[in-house]
Amino acid sequence: DIQMTQSPSSLSASVGDRVTISCRASQYINKFLNWYQQKPGKAPKLLIYAASKLQSGVPSRISGSGSGTDFTLTISSLQPEDFATYYCQQSYGSPPWTFGQGTKVEIK
Amino acid sequence: QVQLLESGPGPVKPSETLSLTCTVSGFSITSGNYWGWIRQSPGKGPEWIGSIFHTGSTYHNPSLQSRVTISVDTSKNQISLRLRSVTAADTAMYYCARMYFDISTSYYFDYWGQGTLVTVSS
Numbered sequence: 001d002i003q004m005t006q007s008p009s010s011l012s013a014s015v016g017d018r019v020t021i022s023c024r025a026s027q028y029i030n031k032f033l034n035w036y037q038q039k040p041g042k043a044p045k046l047l048i049y050a051a052s053k054l055q056s057g058v059p060s061r062i063s064g065s066g067s068g069t070d071f072t073l074t075i076s077s078l079q080p081e082d083f084a085t086y087y088c089q090q091s092y093g094s095p096p097w098t099f100g101q102g103t104k105v106e107i108k
Numbered sequence: 109q110v111q112l113l114e115s116g117p118g119p120v121k122p123s124e125t126l127s128l129t130c131t132v133s134g135f136s137i138t139s140g141n142y143w144g145w146i147r148q149s150p151g152k153g154p155e156w157i158g159s160i161f162h163t164g165s166t167y168h169n170p171s172l173q174s175r176v177t178i179s180v181d182t183s184k185n186q187i188s189l190r191l192r193s194v195t196a197a198d199t200a201m202y203y204c205a206r207m208y209f210d211i212s213t214s215y216y217f218d219y220w221g222q223g224t225l226v227t228v229s230s
Contacts, residue, residue, distance in 0.1 A: 034217075042222075044217070049213055050212065087153055095156070096170060099156070101153045
């Protein structure tokens, strides 16, 4: 199985800050990396697919980049509604499709 | 608007079989997508369980494959999950989700149900 490792596991930031979350795959996954946001008691919500494509309705302050094994989710100016846990997920080749362990973004 | 709603029994005893149903509304499950089951234990990342196409073609996570059956009922626009011989380690929130596929983007889960909590306890 392809292992997905996110860093950091948590971070504290203030409204308006630029936030970067990293995700590393244990092997090459091309650009087949998706990002989700999850708030307490809710299902994950798709933010980014294929590493950099913004899902419809997701604000443009959120962006994704990377290919191969290293990927980044960036929030350019953190807003109150962005405090949540973020997960990466790979969909390269054959299943199983795997998720990272999550990065929790908390209010400083 | 695509909506998914999971339903299930709540508590399940160890060694029994967990059975869940996902009802899809606003979209036909025969319209060319896979449909998946994903679970999430408390404080952990999501874990993909398996997926099914409306023809009955399935993929399973090898870690659960021997215990999992996923089926589809196109007349009811539903998919179902059965997980046999459960233990406390199967306690989790269980979600169903639509898997969108495109050759240039591969698979991603774009619509999710609200989830149903399954607790395995005697």
